[in-house]
Amino acid sequence: MQQKSRAFLKWAGGKYSLVEDINARLSQASKHAETLVEPFVGAGSVFLNSNFKRYLLNDINADLINLYKELKRSPDEFISDSKKLFVDLNNHPDAYYEYRVQFNKSNDVYERAMLFLYMNRHGYNGLCRYNLKGIFNVPFGKYKKPYFPEKEMYFFAEKAQKATFTCLSYDDVFKLVPNNAVIYCDPPYVPLSKTASFTSYAKGGFNLDDQANLANLAEQAAFENNTPVLISNHDTVWTRKIYSQATLGKIQVKRTISPKGGSRNKVDELMAMYLAPKQPLHKLSLQK
Numbered sequence: 001m002q003q004k005s006r007a008f009l010k011w012a013g014g015k016y017s018l019v020e021d022i023n024a025r026l027s028q029a030s031k032h033a034e035t036l037v038e039p040f041v042g043a044g045s046v047f048l049n050s051n052f053k054r055y056l057l058n059d060i061n062a063d064l065i066n067l068y069k070e071l072k073r074s075p076d077e078f079i080s081d082s083k084k085l086f087v088d089l090n091n092h093p094d095a096y097y098e099y100r101v102q103f104n105k106s107n108d109v110y111e112r113a114m115l116f117l118y119m120n121r122h123g124y125n126g127l128c129r130y131n132l133k134g135i136f137n138v139p140f141g142k143y144k145k146p147y148f149p150e151k152e153m154y155f156f157a158e159k160a161q162k163a164t165f166t167c168l169s170y171d172d173v174f175k176l177v178p179n180n181a182v183i184y185c186d187p188p189y190v191p192l193s194k195t196a197s198f199t200s201y202a203k204g205g206f207n208l209d210d211q212a213n214l215a216n217l218a219e220q221a222a223f224e225n226n227t228p229v230l231i232s233n234h235d236t237v238w239t240r241k242i243y244s245q246a247t248l249g250k251i252q253v254k255r256t257i258s259p260k261g262g263s264r265n266k267v268d269e270l271m272a273m274y275l276a277p278k279q280p281l282h283k284l285s286l287q288k
Contacts, residue, residue: 004049008152009064009117010126011043015186015232019049021251021271022230026050026182029228029275035181039170044068046184048159055163056181058173061128063116063136065167068160070113075157078113079150085118086148093140096122104135121146170210174217177227185231187214190239192267208238215242215272222274235268246272 006016015022023046026036034053041047041057042064059065071078089095096119103115120126123138131137166173170187177183188206211233218229223245233239235250249271 005155006149006152007043007045007048008149008156009043009120012125012127013186013189014043014045016043016045016049018232018251018253019045022046022184022232023050025230025249025271025273026184026228029230029273030182033180033182033228035178037173037177037181037183038186039173039183040186040188042186044156046186047163048156053162054178056166056173056176056178057163058166058168058170060167060169062167063112064128065165066109067113067116068156068163068165070110071153071157072160072163072165075154078110079153079157082114082117082153083148083150085114086121086146088145090118091122091143091146093142096140100136100138121148170214171217174221177221177225181227183218183221183227183229185214185218185229187211187231187233189234190236192234192236211239212242215245218272218274219245222276226276228276229274231270231272231274233270233272235270239270239272243270243272246274248272 004016004019007014026033035056036047036050036052036054037056037058038044038047039058041059044057047055047057057068085099090099099115099118103112103119106112106115119136119138120128122141122143124141126141127138129136129138166176168176170185174183187210190208190211214231218231221227221229231243231246233243240248251269251271252266253269254266
């Protein structure tokens with residue numbers, strides 16, 4: 001693989017460190033697939049570091065998809081306007097909270113896209129979180145000098161010309177999957193404990209019923225429509241149960257939600273690959 005490209009957003013659970021492993025599994029599952037479908041695109045690390053003719057990229061977070069569409073539509077203008085927010089005067093809690101109020105009140109898609117990027121880089125630990133009323137409520141991050149990801153944004157915008165962005169429920173995305181496609185699902189992960197759950201980054205959340213339903217949709221796509229599906233999630237007794245029809249691989253990854261890098265423990269993740277029976281998956285090395 002060529003040098004990896006980083007996403008321009010900070011994103012909890014981003015897959016930058018795992019793109020080689022994920023791409024190896026996707027390419028082995030469908031060597032001639034032309035379209036990558038991602039129902040939970042997040043920051044887009046897999047999209048940015050893969051090589052398909054077309055992409056169908058979806059997320060239930062309307063602000064995220066809106067940002068991607070604006071950047072794709074007019075990269076020069078959007079990057080120039082957004083950069084004006086990244087000045088020392090705005091790296092202050094008073095400015096941040098004023099912009100957060102402005103964002104939550106705004107109905108202008110261009111303004112919301114710029115402010116979403118600003119808050120992503122100035123807010124606490126790159127979190128994206130809303131309350132039950134849909135109000136963005138991430139606190140100020142207290143960074144010395146927030147990075148403006150100009151180079152990364154231009155790379156994203158160029159590659160986005162191959163992509164269609166949608167803001168739909170994950171089950172609606174499965175209805176849009178074209179022929180000769182492969183699907184990668186990176187859903188909100190199952191909590192490792194009863195206290196590990198966090199407030200959703202999109203109104204409505206993603207509960208255990210959704211987790212099981214996603215597994216059912218993956219089975220249907222692979223076994224009935226011959227479309228390979230790869231799902232990543234925490235390695236738990238419950239996820240192993242709902243992914244029982246998939247070929248399971250296990251890898252170790254570092255947590256990225258902790259603000260203290262030294263306390264980021266490694267946890268086990270599952271890679272559940274759904275393939276039609278006539279397409280056996282050859283074992284991949286699980287050593288990282």
